[in-house]
Amino acid sequence: MQLNRAKEIIQALADGVDPYTGEYFPADGPYQRADTVRALHVALEVIEKALH
Numbered sequence: 001m002q003l004n005r006a007k008e009i010i011q012a013l014a015d016g017v018d019p020y021t022g023e024y025f026p027a028d029g030p031y032q033r034a035d036t037v038r039a040l041h042v043a044l045e046v047i048e049k050a051l052h
Helices: 003-014 034-051
Strands: none
Touching: 003 034
């Protein structure tokens, strides 16, 4: 998988959106938990650094 595509998928998850359907996840779902969102943003930072 290309880093750009991985970034798109992780960004969608961090935004609470299913990257394949565009639907929002339920507010009480695991992708909306604070630690999960933080972890996804850390992953995005790492990918961003790897792309530059």
